[in-house]
Amino acid sequence: MKQEYALFPGCVTSAREFSCELSTRAVFKALDMKLRDxxxxxxxxxxxxxxxxxxxxxxxxxxxxxxxxxxxGLDILTICVSCYGNFMRAKHLLEEDRFLRKKVEExxxxxxxxxTGKAKIKHVVTTVYEDIGLRNLRKxxxxxxKEIKAAPFYGCHLIRPQTYVNFDDSEFPAxxxxxxxxxxxxxxxxxxxxxxxxGCGAFLGGVSELASFRLxxxxxxxxxxxxxxxxxxxxxxCLLELEMGELKIARETGKAYNLPVLHYMDLLGLSLxxxxxxxxxxxxxxxxxxxxxxxx
Amino acid sequence: xxxRNLAVERxxxxxxxxxxxxxxxxxxxxxxxxxxxxxxxASLGLPKIGETVSKRALDEIxxxxxxxxxxxxDEK
Numbered sequence: 001m002k003q004e005y006a007l008f009p010g011c012v013t014s015a016r017e018f019s020c021e022l023s024t025r026a027v028f029k030a031l032d033m034k035l036r037d038x039x040x041x042x043x044x045x046x047x048x049x050x051x052x053x054x055x056x057x058x059x060x061x062x063x064x065x066x067x068x069x070x071x072x073g074l075d076i077l078t079i080c081v082s083c084y085g086n087f088m089r090a091k092h093l094l095e096e097d098r099f100l101r102k103k104v105e106e107x108x109x110x111x112x113x114x115x116t117g118k119a120k121i122k123h124v125v126t127t128v129y130e131d132i133g134l135r136n137l138r139k140x141x142x143x144x145x146k147e148i149k150a151a152p153f154y155g156c157h158l159i160r161p162q163t164y165v166n167f168d169d170s171e172f173p174a175x176x177x178x179x180x181x182x183x184x185x186x187x188x189x190x191x192x193x194x195x196x197x198x199g200c201g202a203f204l205g206g207v208s209e210l211a212s213f214r215l216x217x218x219x220x221x222x223x224x225x226x227x228x229x230x231x232x233x234x235x236x237x238c239l240l241e242l243e244m245g246e247l248k249i250a251r252e253t254g255k256a257y258n259l260p261v262l263h264y265m266d267l268l269g270l271s272l273x274x275x276x277x278x279x280x281x282x283x284x285x286x287x288x289x290x291x292x293x294x295x296x
Numbered sequence: 297x298x299x300r301n302l303a304v305e306r307x308x309x310x311x312x313x314x315x316x317x318x319x320x321x322x323x324x325x326x327x328x329x330x331x332x333x334x335x336x337x338a339s340l341g342l343p344k345i346g347e348t349v350s351k352r353a354l355d356e357i358x359x360x361x362x363x364x365x366x367x368x369x370d371e372k
Contacts, residue, residue: 011325011326011327012327014325014327014329014337014345015325015327015328015329015333016327018336018337018340018342021342022340022341022342025342037343039349039350039352039353040349040350040352040353040356041349041353042320042324042325042349042353042354042357043320043324043325043326043349045320046326047297049313049316049317049326050317050320051297052297052300052301052304052313053300053301053304053309053313053314053317053365054301054304054364054365055297055298055301056364057360057361057363057364057365060360060364061320061357061360061361061364064353064356064357064360068353107360107363107364108360110356110359110360110363111355111356111359111360113356280340283340
C-alpha cells in the first residue's frame with residue numbers, strides 16, 4: 001500500500017513560495033508516496049509570534065493541527081522547517097509536561113478535538129532520509145547531477161534545539177550533505193551551512209531588514225567562496241530570505257552573486273529527471289538558468 | 297516567553313505582531329491569500345485554498361482565541 005501523509009504546506013509556501021509546493025507534490029508523486037490535502041489545517045501558529053502573546057493559548061492553537069492529523073490517522077508532512085520545529089516543540093511540551101497539557105486540553109475541548117499524540121511530525125527532508133533512505137534514493141535517481149556543486153543551508157528548526165528536534169547534530173550536521181550527495185551533486189563545505197537566515201522577522205516580517213541583509217550577505221559570501229553553483233535549503237522561508245537578500249544586495253551594492261537558491265525538493269526533482277517547469281524553477285526570483293545549462 | 301506574555305498582559309507589544317495575530321484569528325493564516333493569489337495557484341495547477349482556512353477550522357481557532365486571548369483583539 002502507498003505510504004500516505006497529511007500535507008502541511010504552511011503559510012509561506014501556500015501564499016508566497018509556490019515553487020516549493022509544486023516541487024514537493026511532483027517529487028512525492030514520482031516517489032509513489034501519497035499526499036493528502038487537509039482542509040482543517042491552519043497556520044502552525046509559530047511560537048515566536050503566537051505563543052509570545054499567550055503561551056497556553058498559542059500552544060493550544062498549534063496543537064489543534066496535531067489533533068486534526070491524529071483524527072485522520074496520518075503523519076504530518078511539512079515543507080517548511082519552521083512549521084516542523086514548531087510542531088515538534090508542541091508535541092514535546094504536551095508529552096513532557098502534564099500540567100501544561102491539561103491547560104491546553106481545557107482549550108482544545110472547546111473545539112471537540114482530542115490530542116492523542118499518534119501522528120508523527122515529519123519534514124520532507126526527514127521523510128526522504130528516514131522513510132526512503134540514502135541507499136534506496138541512490139537507486140531511484142535517474143539523472144545524477146554530477147556537474148553541480150551545492151552549498152547546503154540546513155535551516156535552524158531542522159537541527160535546533162536537539163531537545164525535541166533530533167534529526168541531526170545541531171553544530172555539525174551532515175544529513176543534508178548526504179542527501180545532496182545521493183542526487184549525484186557534490187555538497188561543498190561552507191562556514192554558514194548551519195547558520196540562520198532570520199526568516200521569522202525580516203524582509204517579510206518587517207522586524208529588521210538590516211539584520212536580514214547582513215545575514216544574507218554572510219551566507220551568500222560563504223557559499224560563493226566555497227565554489228557553489230547553488231544553495232540548497234530545506235525551508236521556504238530560507239529560500240525567500242536568501243533570494244530577496246541576493247536581489248537587494250545586487251540593487252544596493254552592485255554585487256551580483258548569481259547563485260540560485262533551491263529547496264531540496266527542487267534538487268531531488270531534477271535528479272529524478274523531472275521537468276524544471278514542473279518543479280516551479282521558473283518561479284524563482286534568482287533564475288536557475290545557469291544551473292540548468294550545466295545539467296543539460 | 298512568559299516575560300513576553302506578561303508584557304502583552306500589560307498592553308506592551310509591538311504593533312506588527314499584533315496585526316499578525318489579528319490576521320490569524322480572522323483568516324487562520326499569517327499571510328494573506330488574496331483572490332488573485334489563489335487564482336495564481338490554480339493557474340499553476342495547485343489546489344485553490346480560499347481567502348481563509350475551512351469554516352470549521354476557523355470556528356475552532358476563534359473559539360480558542362476568544363477564550364485564551366481575552367484582551368484587545370477587537371480594539372483598533
